[in-house]
Amino acid sequence: MGNPTRRxxxxxxxxxxxxxxxxxxxxxxxxxxxxxxxxxxxxxYAAQRLLIGNANAREFPxxxxxxxxxxxxxxxxxxxxxxxxxxxxxxxxxxIDGLVTTPQTLxxxxxxxxxxxxxxxxxxCEEGWSYIAQWAGVPLAHILQLAGAKxxxxxxxxxxxxxxVDAIDMNDALHPQTIVTHTxxxxxxxxxxxxxxxxxxxxxxxxxxxxxxxxxTLTDSLKGIAGEGSYSWFAGI
Ligand SMILES: Nc1nc2c(c(=O)[nH]1)N[C@H]1C(S)=C(S)[C@@H](COP(=O)(O)O)O[C@H]1N2
Ligand SMILES: [Mo]
Numbered sequence: 001m002g003n004p005t006r007r008x009x010x011x012x013x014x015x016x017x018x019x020x021x022x023x024x025x026x027x028x029x030x031x032x033x034x035x036x037x038x039x040x041x042x043x044x045y046a047a048q049r050l051l052i053g054n055a056n057a058r059e060f061p062x063x064x065x066x067x068x069x070x071x072x073x074x075x076x077x078x079x080x081x082x083x084x085x086x087x088x089x090x091x092x093x094x095x096i097d098g099l100v101t102t103p104q105t106l107x108x109x110x111x112x113x114x115x116x117x118x119x120x121x122x123x124x125c126e127e128g129w130s131y132i133a134q135w136a137g138v139p140l141a142h143i144l145q146l147a148g149a150k151x152x153x154x155x156x157x158x159x160x161x162x163x164x165v166d167a168i169d170m171n172d173a174l175h176p177q178t179i180v181t182h183t184x185x186x187x188x189x190x191x192x193x194x195x196x197x198x199x200x201x202x203x204x205x206x207x208x209x210x211x212x213x214x215x216x217t218l219t220d221s222l223k224g225i226a227g228e229g230s231y232s233w234f235a236g237i
Contacts, residue, residue: 101148
């Protein structure tokens with residue numbers, strides 16, 4: 001607790017208005033705090049950013065990879081997904097648009113030509129279960145560079161074929177452990193875990209690791225973007 005600003009802010013977290021003032025001064029206001037997110041989210045975001053800083057999610061040795069996974073049985077309904085699957089997802093596309101200089105549409109094969117990063121991390125569901133797996137894919141930062149993220153971009157809104165939508169701020173988007181994952185435990189990412197493509201955000205709870213990823217949109221605001229129901233926008237762990 002050597003840092004007086006940090007100490008004051010942590011002390012102030014219980015004090016509502018004082019904390020908000022301190023948080024503003026320290027750049028700890030979560031994106032678009034006024035409007036979509038209330039005071040509670042602001043305090044969660046500020047406290048977690050202070051406590052974990054920009055630390056990496058913990059990584060594990062291969063011996064720790066879970067033998068039994070817990071795939072959810074939710075996958076995109078309808079013919080379109082089944083047809084893509086029948087064709088080995090050769091026609092699956094990831095669209096990148098919004099505040100970029102060069103919008104992209106990348107197939108899985110094209111994505112796989114880009115540099116790959118691998119991690120063994122834990123996916124933790126808010127319901128209380130978790131598993132450890134190896135995930136590999138293209139760092140989101142690399143894709144943002146490819147598309148030419150404009151300086152005004154503050155968030156990456158990401159969408160899935162089952163119509164889930166979520167978003168992260170640039171702090172998480174550019175973090176090296178945030179990867180567009182196409183491979184799990186050295187095999188193509190199974191449908192049960194969001195195959196063929198999912199965004200892995202290991203520094204946050206499992207629901208931020210969106211499965212069936214097909215779109216990234218860079219924005220300067222989250223206004224009008226619906227998150228996943230009652231889930232908190234920032235889910236640092
Ligand atoms: N598109 C999409 N992504 C999703 C979900 C979903 O239903 N649809 N469930 C989320 C939740 S709540 C969790 S805990 C994890 C589960 O990941 P798993 O299927 O690999 O266990 O995926 C997350 N990503
Ligand atoms: Mo979850």
